[in-house]
Structure formats: C-alpha cells, structure tokens
Amino acid sequence: MKCLVSLPEALWVLLTFVSCLSIVAATDYFERLDLTPLPLGSLLASFEFRSNESLEAYASQDFRYFPRSLGQVLQHAGTKELHLRFTTGRWDTETWGARPWDGTKEGATGVELWAWIESDTEQEAMRKWLTLNQGLSGLFCASMNFIDETRTTKPSLSFQRTGDHRNASLHLLHGVLPGKAGVASLLDGHKVFDASWQSMSVDVRPRCVSGQNCLVEIDQTIDMVLNIARAKRPREDPIPRPVQPYELICDETKPYHSQDTCYPIDALETPAWSLKDVFGRPAAGACPLAEEGGPEAKSLCLNIPHSQGVWIGAGGFEVRSPPGEAEKRCYQMIAGEPFDFDMPKTSVRTHKQIELEEELITAERTMTGHGAAKGGMRTVFTNPSATEPVNLVLFESLPWFLRPFMHTLKAQIVESEFPFEWEIIKDLYYRPAVDRRRGTQIEVVLSIPPASVVMVTYDFDKAILRYTEYPPDANRGFIVAPAVVRILDKADASGNAKAIYLRTTSLLLALPTPDFSMPYNVIILTSTVMALAFGSIFNILIRRFVAFDEVPENKIGKLVKSARLRVATLKEKITGTKADKTE
C-alpha cells in the first residue's frame, strides 16, 4: 500500500489482516465507539482504536498489531513518541459543552505534529524531524513536508511526554501546518466529510507496565460532530428541499406568530436515526480481536439517559451503566453479525437530555487593527467558575511574517466579579523570529481569577514578502496557526495529574499583497516606451540630412552606372546592325 488514504480504511485493512491469525492475546487490541447526542440535532461520534506491540517485536520489525508502514517510518527517523493530529472545523463550546478527551486528542485546524526524537545533537534531531515529516507526508497523502524549520518549535511547557521513556536524550519538536492540508483525503466515508467538526489523532508511545514489560502502543481516534438531519440526506440527492408548511414547527413565543407568520424552530427535535443513517452502514459485528468479555468488550456505547427508549437489532445485547455513574448504555456485539439500532425521534420538550460537561475555561482569539502594515492579537479567556482560578499555558507559534512586539504584551482583567488584585502573567518564554528561518514562539503562563474575563493583547507588524513567496491564492490571506491552551494543576478523580487542552481557531492574516500582474504591465509599458523613444531618437541622432545631388557616389553606384552604360552601348550596337540588315 502506498498511502494510507483513510485511517479507518487502513485500520480495517490491518484488522482483516490480523483477524486471520486468531492466536493472539486479546488484550493487544481494543476498540470503542461512543455516541453522544448533542443539542440542536447533532451527534458526537468518538471512535477509538488501540493496539499494542511488545517493544522487542517492534524493534525487530515484527509488526503484528502495529502498521508496518508507520513503524518503519518512525524507526527510520528515531522517533520514540509521536502525536499526530488532523482537525478541521470549530468546536462549539457554547452548545456542545466540554471537548471530547479533554482536548488531548485534538489538534489545531490543519495538521499538528509533535514528537520526541532520540538523537545526540540537536542538529541531528532536526534532520530526523524533517525525515519524519517527509515520511509521514508520503504515508498520509498530506502536505506534511511543508512542516519545515520555519514552522517548527521546541515548546518548553505546553507538551508533556505521556509515554514511559528510559533514554534521556530525547528532543521534543512541534510543528503545525494550518489550513486544510490532508484532512480531506484522510477521512473516508462521505458522511465524515460532511461533519461540522472532525478530529483525528494518532498517538504512538512506549508504555511500561511495572517497569518490565514494555510495549509500544498505538492509539488512534476519530471524533466528529455530525448533524443528524444532514447525515440522513440521501447521498444522491443531498440538496435540502423546502419543508412543507404543515411540517414547520413554529416558535409560538414570538410576538408576530400567527396563522400565516411562522418563525421556524427545527432544532428542538432530534430526528430519528440509526447507525445506517448516520454512517451509511450498520456495525459489522464484534471484532474477533477484541476481548470477548468484561467491560472492554462492549465496544459501542450510547450516552443517553436511561429513560430514553432505543430499538436494538438482533446482533447485540444492551448493558446499562449502574446507578450512581453517568447514565449510558453499551452494546456487546456478536462477531460476524451486523448490528444496528433505531433511535426514535426525541424532543427537548418531552425528553430528558444528558447533561453536558462545562468547559473549565473558554478561549477566543481574534485579530485587531486595520491596514496592511500593523495589527494586533487579542485572546480573551473566560473563567466561568465562581471560586476556582485557572492556571494555564498559552502557547503560540507564529509565522515569521507576523512580527509581534513583546513590550506590548499585556494581560488585563476586562470584566470581573472578583474583588482582589491578581497577578495574571506568571511566567513568559519567548523565542524571537528570524526572517525566513524560523517563527516566533511565545509561551505565557497565565492565571485567570475566578468569574473573570481576561484579555491578553499584543501588537504586531506585518512583513512584506518577496514576489515569489506569495502562494497562488495570496489574496485569501495567510493562515496563522491556532494557539494551544494547556490547563495546569488539574487532577482527575484518583488524584493523578490530568492534561486538559483546548485550541483556539486559526486566523487569517491579510498581508500586504501586490497586484501580481503589475510588474508585467510595467515591463511591457516600459519596453514599449523605450523601444519607441530609443528607436526614433537614435534614428534622428545618427542620421545626416543632405541634398540628393550632394550624395557622393559609392562603389556600387559606380558599378551600376558602368553596367548600364555597357548595356546601352550593346543595345545600340544590336539595333544598329539590325537596322543595317533591314536597310
């Protein structure tokens, strides 16, 4: 296989390959699909596929549960831990609540990659990093070879190793390729292309259980938010048709609501759906590789209240979560039996909804200012909690053509119900940009007081690029990679440190863009003027005007004259003799 065009497909290929060898320990493979209905008729689908390979088998390239093509690229580039993210769309925190996986499986819009690379020197690490990018670019059909030195940073606070490493000489490198590179071709299935938000991740890391049995774990997730009504449209005819008047649901609270005036609300009801409607096909049954019993075997879960009814098909049975835990139900499927269920139509008015988790903090980043020379960046953090301050790291990796002024970096509380003084900026790490060589890197440790809105701003200059540095669609603007926010000092239920991430949206920076045809116009016009002026002036300058008879005879003229003379005499002779004859 040349390219893993779609991760699900690649996984599927991998699955079918290993399912033939049924002599493997079941715990080496795990899969799970979580479905969570969200407000306004959306559905969050989170796929997770995880598999292990023992470190020995991995080192000797004996790949069973690990994709060989990926493993070889990683080994070639000396990569010990890899995190790869493909994301597109915007997670709508206000309606959808907290991010899946606490944002740890999510990347910046576009491609985001960070890896720990083993090498003795930093130059070598850089070289291996570029090799890794090239290799992954070939593997995932994404333009990841564009992650070059200008887009690479060495974050010091924002990313932590999640695997267990024995070697110390590891170098962390982080690269972002904002934009829509690659995601399109990666995700398979037309429903996925239509998702409001989608994120894919590949994590490879070494894992050591009790310091002895080391494993290489590959964890792949796909998360997407689908609009159920949209996903249910037939593929051949996806263009929405107007709803019949009698099918309209009107908002009767509007003052202008009457028999002939309707403010339609279609978001109150979630249409009925099934797996086939949403994903195009039913689940193909339990994976023979996954565990057959226990909690891990229930590979399909629905996060809905127990009060809600679901019609399930023959290929599986339902297990509900015990009281006290979050209400959800999981399905144990039977190998080889297709499984589907029918979710009836639900309405906000009549059905209990699952409670969405609230995000600890919201971050919003926008650009300010106008004109082609200067601008400003503004990031607004909102801490909704009334009691808890939030400590976080704001990580920004800016392109070199955006030149921030660090002395203008300010954090201020714009809105607060918290009466005391608060020091917002705790720490600051900064790497200035070098034109065309590397970008700016800013890492700020911030502390957001409870019930406050904090605004972090700085000004920047826009660089003027060289003519050939502009992309073909320069007037669209240049994408600035999203900022990564890592929330610090949070622990999970068992007291372990917990990583929580969120990312802002990417921004479009309008740079001063020349009129690209202008140089040609100038060249053509100048050349024409030059030709005309030079031609006539030169002509006038070198020419001498004399009367016709003043022109001295040259050699050719003499020759012509003598030739003419001879011809004339010859003619005379002939005519003369002729005349003699006739006479």
Place this chain on the structure above:
Amino acid sequence: MHLPLLLLWALSLLLPSLVHSAHTSNWAVLVSTSRFWFNYRHLSNTLSLYRTVKRLGIPDSQILLLLPDDMACNPRNAFPGTVYSNADRRMDLYGENVEVDYRGYEVTVENFIRLLTDRWADGVPASKRLLTDEGSNVLIYMTGHGGNEFLKFQDSEEISSWDLADAFSQMREKRRFNELLFMIDTCQANTLYRQFYAQGVIATGSSEEDESSYSHHADNDVGVAVIDRWTYYVLQFLENEVKDLQSEKTLGDLFDSYDVEKIHSRPGVRWDLFPGGEQAGRNRRVVDFFGNVQGVEVQDRDSKDSLKEDLDGLMILVKEYETFAAAQEKNRTMRDEYTVQRDTASMGKVQGLHHSKPVGPMRLKKDSFSLRQVAGAAILAGLGSLWYFGSKVVI
C-alpha cells in the same frame, strides 16, 4: 559491401513497427493545474483519467496524481466528499479511495519538472516519485488553462512548451521511459507539444493554435461545468471500446474517434518523434499506455562481473544478518546498540544538508528586565561620555 549495411538500416527502420511494445511497466502522471471552484471540471477531468487507468490495472503506486485544489471538500460543493464528471452523477470519482500525491501548493512547475526528471532533495518518499526506467511506458495527462505554448499552474506561474520539451528530453537521456504518451486538454493545446524533440513521444492535444477548448456540460446542482469536451470523448472511447486489458484497440483508433463536430475544436496528434513514425504509432495498443503490464526483465547472465558483484552483495547481507542474529541471541542491549548503529549508519548517508540547530525559547523575567534596562542605560551613558570626552581630547 554496402548491401548488408543498407539491409541492416532498412531492417532497423522496419523493426520498431514489427516489435510489439516491449515495455515492462506502466506509469501515469495526471495533472490538473487549476485552483478554485469554478475550475471543477479540470479536477474531474483528471480524476476521470485516474479512474480509467486504475480500472485498466495501473496500481496507485504507479499513478502520480497532482491536484491543486480540493473540490470534494469545498464548502460550495453540495455533494460533500464527492466529485462527479457527469450530470447524471452515477460515478463518484472521489470514491472510497483516492491517493493524491501532490496537493494544493505542492502543485508547482518546479515540482512537476522535478517529478519528471526525478531530481529531489533527500527524503522525498517513494510514493511521490516517478520511479520509471527504460522499460516504462508513461502516460502524461495535463489539463488546465493555457495559451500559445504555455500552460498556467494555479494562476501564478506557467510552464512553456520548451520546458516540457527539455524535461522529456532529459527523461529520454536518463532512460526514464520507453514510450511516452502526452495528452493535454487546454486552450491552444496543440502548441504545447510543438517544441518536443525527444524520441519515443506521441503527443495529442485538444485544440489548434488560436482555438479554445470547451467544456462539455454543466451540472445545475453542482453549479459549474463538470467536464471538458475533448476529455469527455476520449473517456467515452476508453469506456466503450477499451473494456479490459485484452482490448486490441490501437492509438490510431482512439485518435480517429476524434470528431471535430462534437469536440468543437480541432484536436491534433504528433507522431514524428515516435520511432517508425505514424505507422508504428497507430499500431500501439491503447492499453500499452492506459493499462498495466508487469514485465520481468531478464538481465544478461553471461557477464561474470555482475554475478560476482551480486554474490558479494549477498555475502554482505548474509554477514549482516548473522551478526544481527548473534546479537539477538546474546542479549537485548547489544541488539539495541546494533539497531542504533545501523540506523545512524543509514542516517549518516543523508548528512549532506546542513540544518540549523533548533533554538528553544528563552525565559523572560521581570527582574532581569529592569537589570537589562539599567545595563542598557549604562552602556549608552558610557558611549555618550566617550564621545564627549573624546572630542575634548582632540581639541
């Protein structure tokens, strides 16, 4: 004495027309050069060709697909994840799997020429390279907006017929193809192959100089034209006449199927660079370029040197394996060392390029900030006093 030579010469002229194409592999380079939604048809042209060569057996590893834009996921596309080349929308060209090798900003003239001539920086993956040899038949299909002897790439640069001609000649010199079929669908397409001089090339285009190439039809729901005329009729021929690899249809049949009435422009064909000229070219089967063969080259067995080299190479491999196996048996650490050694050895080969040392961020502290302000002021004051007293000394 001259007779045998003459005979030989005559035979050599005849030979190419007699021998059935003797290629051992098939490759296809399919290029769309247009960006933006309204150029949907150029992508669907290219993808249609992609589907055709895939149908006739060329594997994805031997197809290089260059698409500058992503129509399937364009927000304006009412049919997300799909690209259609016909208003009946029966065939989804994007389908379940499509391997785009060069996308977006990667589709540039430079990359295209590098692809043809295989001049790359280190580390470019094999999937993005045209790894042809002297036994390869190469199909090159290009579509986009062009003019007299040029073709635009993404509205920002152009490739000229001279560039193409030189690239093909370089390919010929490097023995990168056996025979090459160049197809182009753009306005004034036939001018693009005017400068070609490399032997073994057959070229065909959609329109004469000062002629436009037209789109075939539009899909009202997609909202733009979905395919170009010339490509449409070429595809129609390929779909209806060339059903499988056994098809005996020839290039002559394909080019004879051009109908100016339908295409609305005058397509052209150039045979003169092909050994044996038009006669030999016409007899080439369509599947020699659009289909796939998996030939095996038997190398000359008599040359003892190469055999010896091969044996030596094998011995090295065997030894390497033996050390590896021994290390594996001894203990883990030794094997780890060995793998590291081997990896560094293989990495060492690409050490030509200099990479700058990645610089980490610097911690900024408030106290150091004021300290630096003081230091800066002191330096300035020092310089000022030097200037002041220096002028005093001179006087």
